[in-house]
Amino acid sequence: MKITALETLFLKEFNNVTWVRVHTDEGITGIGETYYGSGAVSAHLHETLAGRLLGKDPLRIEELNREMVNLPLAQASTGAEYRAASAVDIALWDLYGKVVNQPIHQLLGGLCWDKLRVYNTCAGYRYVRSANIRPVDTWNFSADGPYEDLQGFMERPGELAQSLLAQGISAMKIWPFDPAALANKGRYISAAELKKALHPFEEIRKTVGDRMDIMVEFHCLWDLPTAKQIARELEPFKPYWFEDSIRMNSPQALAEYARATPVRVCASETLGSAAPYNEMLRHDAIDVVMVDICWTGGITEARKIAILADIHHKPFAPHDCTGPIGLAAAVHTALSQPNSLIQETVRAFYTGWYKEVVTRVPTIKDGFVYPLEGPGLGVDLLPEVMERDDLIIRRSEL
Known part of the structure; x- marks a missing residue:
């Protein structure tokens, strides 16, 4: 079997979501995905990776993965090079499963879990329907459906928590500190800003008590002293974890942060390849290992990171706030994976725009994914996607 063509596809409506299709001479195709910078991802795939992949055996996944990232600019990052490689890697695993007629989880050793707990990242319907990722308070609020959860956690956090619990979802992720971080460039937070950012936690605890676990997302926006200050203020609300409180470029700094709070530190979808995770784990800087499979090197590298986390007795928690x-x-x-803790989901996505572009979404019921x-x-992509006027396809052939 040989790879005969590579395609990148994206819709202008979702122009940060890139799909990759790998075609073979036996007519079997695989599909993969990555997020952010579709133009850069597509250029790298067609101008650099195509020459390394076309004509190769698609079932030699480990070898091809190393070939894709064995470049001066793609050693360990989540840049365009790694995002392109991640999408191809996912497509290769999809293709492999079709060749042997097995689901990918079986190829990875079989199920360790019959179901896994999920949490709801409180994004809204138009969170990714934009060319730009913008400040939290202008992220395209809409009335496209009942789950405008971004506006919900900012304006009606207690009501939102009740809505999630009614669906069996007992964990939610919010990021009310982002406006202050963006206003002050992450260097300080005023008393008024702190009070406003703490309000959702007060309302959730007042409304539903401890029945809801609350993850706090900081998007790497704070410096270390301010991050520690915010952590102290949040501790009485018993957060489930603090995620990406500072930039993920210093194991020593993150370890100092972790020592300063009893709350679990979760990191980080921003890390590419197992190497930086290894350094973070060696410095005891991470309590929960989060991986975005579309950014970190695909399924091949994500499995290595999960095993690395397991060796360090740390749980694994895949990221998803991107695409289906x-x-x-x-x-x-x-x-x-035996050390999986919880799976990120966005109900505004899997009940909304995901269904506009793919044939099916995972079953999520009573707070678990199956x-x-x-x-x-x-x-796979719906046939209707191929008929859309805003579809852009680029193809490289053998």
């Missing part, structure tokens, strides 16, 4: 193929890859990977069956990912 990425969610499917994350679910297959998470359910096959295995996807069928060969490979078990998910």
Whole structure:
């Protein structure tokens, strides 16, 4: 079997979501996905990776993964080079599953979990329907459906927590500190800003008590002293974890932060390849290992990171706030790893725009996600996507 063509596809409506299709001379195709910078991802794939992949055996996944990242600019990052390689890697695993007629989780060793707890990242319907990722208070609020959860956590946090609990979802992630971080460039937070950012936590605890676990997302926006100050103020609300409180470029700094709070430190979708995770773990800077499979090198590298976390007795928690193929890859990977803790989901996505572009989404019921069956990912693009006027396809052929 040989790779005969590579395609990148994206829709202008979701122009940060890039899909990659790998075609073979036996007519079997695989699909992968990555997020952010579709133009850069596409350029790298067609101008650099195509020459390394076309004509090769697609089932030699480990070898091809190393070939894709064995470049001066792609050693360990989440830049365009790694994002392109991640999408191709996911597509290769999807293709492999179709060849042997098995789901990816079986190829990874089989299920360790019959279901896995999920949490809801409180984004809204138009969170990714934009060319730019903008400040939290202008992220395209809409009335596209009942789950405008970004506006919900900012304006009606107690009501939002009740809505999630009614669906069996007992964990939620919010980021009310972002406006202050953006206003002050992460260097300080005023008393008024702190009071406003703490309000959602007060309302959630007042409304539902301790029935809801609350993850706090900081998007790497704070300096270390201010991050520690905010952590102290949040501790009485018993957060489930603090995520990406500072920039993820210093194991020593993150370890200092971790020592300063009893709350678990979660990191980080911003790390590419197992190497920086290894350094963070060696410095005892991470309590929960989060991986975005669409950014960190695909399923091949994500599995290595999960094993590395397990060696350090740390749980694994895949990221997903991007696209439906990425969610499917994350679910297959998470359910096959013994140290998986929880899976990120966005109900505004999997009940909303995901269904506009893919054939199916994972079953999420009563706060748990269930295995996807069928060969490979078990998910593909809808035929209607190929008929859309805003579809852009670029193709490289053998």
